[in-house]
Amino acid sequence: xxxxxxxxxxxxxxxxxxxxxxxxxxxxxxxxxxxxxxxxxxxxxxxxxxxxxxxxxxxxxxxxxxxxxxxxxxxxxxxxxxxxxxxxxxxxxxxxxxxxxxxxxxxxxxxxxxxxxxxxxxxxxxxxxxxxxxxxxxxxxxxxxxxxxxxxxxxxxxxxxxxxxxxxxxxxxxxxxxxxxxxxxxxxxxxxxxxxxxxxxxxxxxxxxxxxxxxxxxxxxxxxxxxxxxxxxxxxxxxxxxxxxxxxxxxxxxxxxxxxxxxxxxxxxxxxxxxxxxxxxxxxxxxxxxxxxxxxxxxxxxxxxxxxxxxxxxxxxxxxxxxxxxxxxxxxxxxxxxxxxxxxxxxxxxxxxxxxxxxxxxxxxxxxxxxxxxxxxxxxxxxxxxxxxxxxxxxxxxxxxxxxxxxxxxxxxxxxxxxxxxxxxxxxxxxxxxxxxxxxxxxxxxxxxxxxxxxxxxxxxxxxxxxxxxxxxxxxxxxxxxxxxxxxxxxxxxxxxxxxxxxxxxxxxxxxxxxxxxxxxxxxxxxxxxxxxxxxxxxxxxxxxxxxxxxxxxxxxxxxxxxxxxxxxxxxxxxxxxxxxxxxxxxxxxxxxxxxxxxxxxx
Ligand code: GCV
Numbered sequence: 162x163x164x165x166x167x168x169x170x171x172x173x174x175x176x177x178x179x180x181x182x183x184x185x186x187x188x189x190x191x192x193x194x195x196x197x198x199x200x201x202x203x204x205x206x207x208x209x210x211x212x213x214x215x216x217x218x219x220x221x222x223x224x225x226x227x228x229x230x231x232x233x234x235x236x237x238x239x240x241x242x243x244x245x246x247x248x249x250x251x252x253x254x255x256x257x258x259x260x261x262x263x264x265x266x267x268x269x270x271x272x273x274x275x276x277x278x279x280x281x282x283x284x285x286x287x288x289x290x291x292x293x294x295x296x297x298x299x300x301x302x303x304x305x306x307x308x309x310x311x312x313x314x315x316x317x318x319x320x321x322x323x324x325x326x327x328x329x330x331x332x333x334x335x336x337x338x339x340x341x342x343x344x345x346x347x348x349x350x351x352x353x354x355x356x357x358x359x360x361x362x363x364x365x366x367x368x369x370x371x372x373x374x375x376x377x378x379x380x381x382x383x384x385x386x387x388x389x390x391x392x393x394x395x396x397x398x399x400x401x402x403x404x405x406x407x408x409x410x411x412x413x414x415x416x417x418x419x420x421x422x423x424x425x426x427x428x429x430x431x432x433x434x435x436x437x438x439x440x441x442x443x444x445x446x447x448x449x450x451x452x453x454x455x456x457x458x459x460x461x462x463x464x465x466x467x468x469x470x471x472x473x474x475x476x477x478x479x480x481x482x483x484x485x486x487x488x489x490x491x492x493x494x495x496x497x498x499x500x501x502x503x504x505x506x507x508x509x510x511x512x513x514x515x516x517x518x519x520x521x522x523x524x525x526x527x528x529x530x531x532x533x534x535x536x537x538x539x540x541x542x543x544x545x546x547x548x549x550x551x552x553x554x555x556x557x558x559x560x561x562x563x564x565x566x567x568x569x570x571x572x573x574x575x576x577x578x579x580x581x582x583x584x585x586x587x588x589x590x591x592x593x594x595x596x597x598x599x600x601x602x603x604x605x606x607x608x609x610x611x612x613x614x615x616x617x618x619x620x621x622x623x624x625x626x627x628x629x630x631x632x633x634x635x636x637x638x639x640x641x642x643x644x645x646x647x648x649x650x651x652x653x654x655x656x657x658x659x660x661x662x663x664x665x666x667x668x669x670x671x672x673x674x675x676x677x678x679x680x681x682x683x684x685x686x687x688x689x690x691x692x693x694x695x696x697x698x699x700x701x702x703x704x705x706x707x708x709x710x711x712x713x714x715x716x717x718x719x720x721x722x723x724x725x726x727x728x729x730x731x732x733x734x735x736x737x738x739x740x741x742x743x744x745x746x747x748x749x750x751x752x753x754x755x756x757x758x759x760x761x762x763x764x
Contacts (some may be wrong), residue, residue, distance in 0.1 A: 171195055172221055175206050185290070185325070186231035189213070191224050192585035204290075204325040207233075211286045215566060215575075236451075236523025237553035237690035238291035238329070238478065238507050239284070240375060241530075246302040254334070255296050256486050256612075257560065258493035259531030259538035266532075268302070274320040280530065281324035284691060285571075287550025287764045291327050291523075297377035300335040308340050308360055308553065313366040329412070333375060334396060335384040336360070338441040338517055342510035345352040347389040348399035361403040367557075373409035375453070380417050393417070393438065396443035401447035412480060412525070413446075415439050415454045415470060422626045429648035430638075431626030432673075436470045444476035448546075451522030453480045458648070459627065462488050463502075463595045466660070466670055469651035471519055472511025481506070485545050486529040490594055491614050493529065493538040495733040496707065496726075497594045498587040500507065500548040500560030512653055517556025522552040539729050540722050543571065544587055550649050559607035570720060583618070586707045593707070595669075597700025597737045598744075600693045602673035603629045603637060606744070612752035615743040616737055633751055635679055636689070649674055679752040693748050694756045697741040704730070704737045743763040 174197045181190060187200040187209035198209035212230060213220045242255040243262040253261045259359040263280055264270060294317055295303050306314050307330060318328035334569045336354040337343040339425045347353055364371050378385030378396055386396035397413040404411055437623045457465025461484040471479055483503055490497040500680055508519035526549045529537050537543050545568040551558055583669035599606040605627040620627045629636055639645030641661050659665045668683045679690040708730040716725050745762045
């Protein structure tokens, strides 16, 4: 608050009062030269204060009537895939591209929590109010965070609490066996329930406002209720029951599929798996059990349809999971601002309500932050973190406006040339990335394991269920009801009808839903093969242009930041050219169809 005048009046007043705004809502008004933020408690005032920061000078100009702000979603959460002990394959942060963990160092919680505090403030400024501090793949060391190492989690929770952030923990479903020495982890076993109940009591003793558990069960080798012939509702409800007395929630992930598939088997479709597993359980989950569903049916590809599960469980609380860390979108070496993609997902209407409205369990994302000096490795990847938080607060926000907000806050007093340049390089970057990587929604084509860079057949004969079926005549996965895996039928109308036929399926998802000949004519008027060639040339040209724009911004920001981005553009361009050449050569060799424009494609 600034004392601005001789008469003792204030520029800014933060006031407690006004019921009906909930825990996090606030009002702002300006009258008689004073801007007043009112909320019913600390969290609301905190968000109100950051709102004033976003407004900048406008917060102190003119007079305006009371405006009310409330988050659309109560839970706005980041999941950190951080390991306490460095994992031999996945490192300290699984799919982390910003250095080590902010929370864990040298096998234990960081003693110096200053950076954690600063992170809490940063997250509050973005509107995020929950954090899971460890990887959903819970290895042996990390399993102990639940019991004998809960004190370390409490230290992190203490650092984050002043910023309105509740701490959650990923736990292994086998914890009673691994930590408690019980013979079973059967969720219906009395001793198992008793073990979880006592463990949870101790967690709340250490962290009274603990948010709850995150569970990846029966997925990619993690233990789960299937081993005991129990359902996922049995598993989730057992944990929900022990958390319920304390107001905690279990976030149960729906990412359950067969990762040991035989590629010869054309009847198993990984895209179907979450729906097939969970829709029969609709209505069976406890009120404080949230089903956490990835936004697409596969795995955070640059283009996927929205998961049909999100609209198919009216009696369940879904949370929608996004991936801010750029596992499949350039690993924070490429500029790929995902705001437009997330906005499309959140505005998609599986029925009368949008995905943003259906996400009653909240919006969750895998974090992209680490101990890198720029927080996110690539300085421009901070825009993804900010956009996630703002869309979680208001899923129908215009992503372009959110981007400009981020630019204004990150580069205060930026001259128009800098602000325009930043907007230009970020705004179209997701579509450029899509152009030079896997075409028309087919997905994957990445190098196996680390998932960076192209390998068209990298996953084609693997057990992971991610195939494109390209042959000499055509490409794509037939997921129609009439002749394919039937996945298109998991949607309600009109989507099931629209996706069923290649004539009505949107171009950008064509190869996700259909196997078509290379000569198939898209709605754009181009053949599939010509589209592949054109987009791959265009994608690289767009990166070249963005790199030139970036070079022109030199001198308009601190040199270290400019240099870090410039260096990453070199790598992005190298990698984009590699994608272009591998994809174009692959399809020229398969199809024998020449580029109509006669450009260089390596045979
Ligand atoms: C944490 C993908 C990633 C894995 C990740 C998994 C998940 O498969 O490659 O690293 O595991 O998703 O979401 O659980």
